[in-house]
Amino acid sequence: GMGGLSSKEFEYFLKLCSISFIHLRRQSNIIINAFSLLVHSDLGEISAEPDKAVRKLEENFRLDLNDSEAQSHLMNLIFESINAVFSSVVETIHKIAQIIRR
Numbered sequence: 001g002m003g004g005l006s007s008k009e010f011e012y013f014l015k016l017c018s019i020s021f022i023h024l025r026r027q028s029n030i031i032i033n034a035f036s037l038l039v040h041s042d043l044g045e046i047s048a049e050p051d052k053a054v055r056k057l058e059e060n061f062r063l064d065l066n067d068s069e070a071q072s073h074l075m076n077l078i079f080e081s082i083n084a085v086f087s088s089v090v091e092t093i094h095k096i097a098q099i100i101r102r
Contacts, residue, residue, distance in 0.1 A: 005082070017078065018071045025070060028061045 002009040024031065035057055039050030046053045062070050 014075065014078065018074060021070065021074050022067050025061050025063065025067070028058075028063060032057055032061075 002013055004010065032054065035046075036050075036054055038046050039053065041047055062073050065073060
């Protein structure tokens with residue numbers, strides 16, 4: 001793993017995520033245009049609701065935020081995801097413990 005949430009490795013991971021997200025946002029027009037070309041493909045959800053798929057991509061870039069706000073938003077998403085996974089793991093361990101006790 002990365003050594004936990006307070007490790008240098010995790011800190012480096014967060015830094016790389018942040019830098020990558022900002023670079024992708026700066027190229028969002030190219031990415032969105034390329035993605036828009038896929039709406040005529042047979043790629044499941046993209047071709048089923050092409051406008052919705054493109055809108056969702058635009059929303060995920062959070063172009064309404066400046067870089068600093070976008071970085072904060074990304075960090076919040078990462079930590080929300082960590083908490084969601086951790087809660088799920090705790091719940092699963094609890095269920096296993098109940099089964100073992102029976």
